[in-house]
Amino acid sequence: MADVHGRSDLLPNTASTPAAATKVSRAALRPIEAGSYVDCARCRERVKFQAKIRLMQVICNVYADGRWVKVEHYHEACYLATDMPYGPPS
Ligand SMILES: [Zn+2]
Incomplete structure (x- = not known):
């Protein structure tokens, strides 16, 4: 047997595929900023900043098949x- 040098160390490193888990749809809760000009995807009304009330919005990054859509x-x-x-x- 010639296998005295621990050659299993030479296996290619296939375990390093970083960031694959980030390509899925996700949602984040954020304060609505002054001057916001986006419409709600559900009710179609403006996600509007109001000085008196600290409203929150949900911002969603939508992915399909691992690709960013919208x-x-x-x-x-x-x-x-x-x-x-x-x-x-x-
Ligand atoms: Zn809405």
Whole structure:
């Protein structure tokens, strides 16, 4: 047997495929900024900043087959009412 040098160390490193897990749809809860000009993907109304009330919006990065498709915005209440199609907001 010539196998005295521990040659199993020479196996190619196939375990390093970083960032594969980021290519899925996801949702994030963020404060609505002043001057926001986006419409809610559910009710189609403006996700509007209001100075008196600190409203939150849900911003969703939508992926299909591992490719980014679009961003969708929701009122926080609307997103919860749609059963959170892109998972719970982070
Ligand atoms: Zn809405």
